[in-house]
Amino acid sequence: MTGHSRKTSSAASLLKIGASCLLAFSLTGIASADDAPIRLVVPFPPGGSTDIASRIIQPKLAELLNRNVIVENKPGAASQIATQYVARSKPDGNTLLVSFDTHAINPIIKPDLPYDTFKDFRGIAFALRFPLVIGASEATPGKNLKEFLNVAQTQPGKFSYASTGAGSLNHLAAEDLKRQAKVDILHVPFGGGGPAVQAVLGNVVNFTMLSYAATKAQIAAGKIKPLAVTGSSRLADLPDTPTVQESGFPGYEAYSWIGIFAPAGTPDAVANKLTTGFQQALNDKEVKQKLTALGFEVIATDGPSVDKYTVEQYKRWSQFVKETGLSLTN
Numbered sequence: 001m002t003g004h005s006r007k008t009s010s011a012a013s014l015l016k017i018g019a020s021c022l023l024a025f026s027l028t029g030i031a032s033a034d035d036a037p038i039r040l041v042v043p044f045p046p047g048g049s050t051d052i053a054s055r056i057i058q059p060k061l062a063e064l065l066n067r068n069v070i071v072e073n074k075p076g077a078a079s080q081i082a083t084q085y086v087a088r089s090k091p092d093g094n095t096l097l098v099s100f101d102t103h104a105i106n107p108i109i110k111p112d113l114p115y116d117t118f119k120d121f122r123g124i125a126f127a128l129r130f131p132l133v134i135g136a137s138e139a140t141p142g143k144n145l146k147e148f149l150n151v152a153q154t155q156p157g158k159f160s161y162a163s164t165g166a167g168s169l170n171h172l173a174a175e176d177l178k179r180q181a182k183v184d185i186l187h188v189p190f191g192g193g194g195p196a197v198q199a200v201l202g203n204v205v206n207f208t209m210l211s212y213a214a215t216k217a218q219i220a221a222g223k224i225k226p227l228a229v230t231g232s233s234r235l236a237d238l239p240d241t242p243t244v245q246e247s248g249f250p251g252y253e254a255y256s257w258i259g260i261f262a263p264a265g266t267p268d269a270v271a272n273k274l275t276t277g278f279q280q281a282l283n284d285k286e287v288k289q290k291l292t293a294l295g296f297e298v299i300a301t302d303g304p305s306v307d308k309y310t311v312e313q314y315k316r317w318s319q320f321v322k323e324t325g326l327s328l329t330n
Helices: 003-035 049-065 077-087 102-109 145-154 169-181 193-201 212-220 268-282 285-293 303-324
Strands: 038-042 069-073 095-099 121-137 160-163 186-189 207-211 224-229 255-263 297-302
Touching: 038 049, 038 077, 049 069, 049 095, 049 121, 049 212, 049 255, 049 268, 049 285, 077 095, 077 102, 077 255, 095 102, 095 121, 102 169, 102 303, 121 169, 121 193, 121 212, 121 268, 121 303, 145 169, 145 224, 160 169, 160 193, 169 186, 169 207, 169 303, 193 207, 193 212, 193 224, 207 212, 212 224, 255 268, 255 303, 268 285, 268 297, 285 297, 297 303
Parallel strands: 038 069, 038 095, 160 186, 160 207
Antiparallel strands: 095 255, 121 207, 121 224, 121 255, 121 297
C-alpha cells in the first residue's frame, strides 16, 4: 500500500470514528431530553386546590407517560411569577403550568402583565372545575344562604366576608352575589385561602367562598357551616347544602377551574401526547374518585377547549367589572 493510500485510509477511518461519536453524542442528547422530568408548575403554595389536585394526578400521569413527573410550587404575585416562568420556558413539553382561575382574571386586574395570557401559551387540557362553598362562622345568623341574606338585608354594613385578594374569583363571585341580593356586606381581602379560613374561624369575618377541598375539614368538624355552593348542582358530600340558584338567584354560577398550559411554540406532537396523558390520568378510576371526593368535577377535555374557556371567563368578568365599577385593588 502506498503512503498516499495509507493516509487516505486513515483519514476515512477518522471520519467514520468522528461520525460515530457525533451520532452517539446526538442520541445521548435526545435521551437526556426525554429523561428530563416533566415539571407541573403550581402558582400557589402547597396545600391549595391546584397543589392538591396536581399531587393526586401526578403518579398516574408519570405511569402513563413513562416519565418522571414532579410538582414544583412557585407562589407569588397572584400566580404571575409561575405563569411568567412557564411562558419563558423552553417549549419542549417539559415545563407545564397548572393554571387556576387567576389565569383569566389577572389580565383584567393588571393589563401590563409581563406575559400575554392569550399568546404566550397553548392549552394542553381543561382538567377540572369546582364550585365554591360559602362557608360561615358558627356565630353568623342563618342555617343557609337564604336565611343569612334575609338578616343581612335588614342590617346593611354589619356583616363581612373574606376573599383571597382583590380581583380573585371569590371576590368577584361574592360581589356578584351582593349585587343580585342587593345587600351591603364588607369585603376584607386576605393573602390566601388559609388566612381567609382562619378569619372565619376567629369570627373576624362572617364567611368566605372557597373550594370544598379547602374547607372540608372545618365543615366536618362543625367549625364552619356551609350556607350554599356556587355551582349548578349540590355537592355529593353536602347533600343538604343548597346551591345559590336554589337560594333565590336563578342563573347564578361561579366555578374555579384548573387548566394545563404549555409555552406557545410547543410542537403539536408533544402537546397531543401530553393531552392524551392528562385525559387518561384524570379519567383513571382511582384518581377520579379522589378528586370527586374533594368536590372537583373532572372535565378532562383538550387544549383548544381550555383556551376557549379562558377567553370566555376573561370576557365574563371583564364585563362585570366594567358594569359595576368594582375596585380591584386591596
